[in-house]
Amino acid sequence: MDATNTLTNTLSPPPARTGRIRPGRRVADRALRLSCLVATVVGAVVLGSILLMLIVEGIRGFSPSLFTQPTPGPGSEGGGIANAILGSLVLTTIGIVVATPIGVMAGTFLAEYGRTSKLADVIRFLNDILLSAPSILIGLFVYTLMVRPMGTYSGWAGGVALAIIAIPVIVRTTEDMLRLVPGTLREAGAALGAPPSVVITSVTWRAASAGIVTGIILALARIAGETAPLLFTALNNNSWFSSNLMGGIANLPVMIYQFALSPYPNWQGLAWAGALLITGTILALSIIARLVINPRRSR
Structure with a gap:
């Protein structure tokens, strides 16, 4: 019986860890999210500035x-x-x-x-x-x-x-x-x-x-x-x-x-x-x- 239990425990997968994330992964995830957010904001600001300048200057010439x-x-x-x-x-x-x-x-x-x-x-x-x-x-x-x-x-x-x-x-x-x-x-x-x-x-x-x-x-x-x-x-x-x-x-x-x-x-x-x-x-x-x-x- 002990041999059978030992074999079963050996073959069975280890229990999944729930709610436990390594601190390094958590920091990397937050850094990636922050970099994506900054890149998105920079792109939106640049594009918005171009469009705003185009609208302001272009409307002046409309007649x-x-x-x-x-x-x-x-x-x-x-x-x-x-x-x-x-x-x-x-x-x-x-x-x-x-x-x-x-x-x-x-x-x-x-x-x-x-x-x-x-x-x-x-x-x-x-x-x-x-x-x-x-x-x-x-x-x-x-x-x-x-x-x-x-x-x-x-x-x-x-x-x-x-x-x-x-x-x-x-x-x-x-x-x-x-x-x-x-x-x-x-x-x-x-x-x-x-x-x-x-x-x-x-x-x-x-x-x-x-x-x-x-x-x-x-x-x-x-x-x-x-x-x-x-x-x-x-x-x-x-x-x-x-x-x-x-x-x-x-x-x-x-x-x-x-x-x-x-x-x-x-x-x-x-x-x-x-x-x-x-x-x-x-x-x-x-x-x-x-x-x-x-x-x-x-x-």
Whole structure:
């Protein structure tokens, strides 16, 4: 009997210690919590200060003429940024229209047809490179590809540069959303005799439509404030652009960059107003993306 009790006590696990934490662990936990709290407060203060300064300075430049008149000349008073707003809308529209079908189709190929193929791995690798590539390199690439052969800056070159920036975002989001669709839905469509193309367009795309639209909106928010690629492609001007989009085309990012560095107070005020406008637009697009991807939680 004693041998049996000794064997049982040896094999049984030791009793769990409840409510006893080593002092060193307790100190480390409190130090980590405090460091996280300090980092959060510092980040919130910095971001809040930037937004507060942007709101205060930007509101001063708001007026009805801001949305009705083109940008003024050097040293002149008044004027607005209507041509820059319209130019940005045109450039972002070209960019997102070009990027959306390419990005959605490429993401669909990676998720549905080339899950484990070597070609898909190469495409994912190149997509990751484009996703993290500096936008100024894309601007230089489009400058060499389009601006130099054409002999002039153009809105088309600017739209292509923005499309190249938006494509990786849409590809990654589309692939991730399609991978979240349960395989049983695909099997149900195949069981009904539908070919893979019909299953993709009628089942998987519909199931992942909210996520795909969110990726498109996020890509739109990404390219809305890009400055570097437009410096090499669309540049800027202080008048309305031509209908063929050839020559420099006014846009908000480059206008903010040029006017903020100028010595003219009127230009600086317009730069603050444009920065506030483009920040509010990006914020609105981000909120719309969150509402689209999770409508139940937003309610």
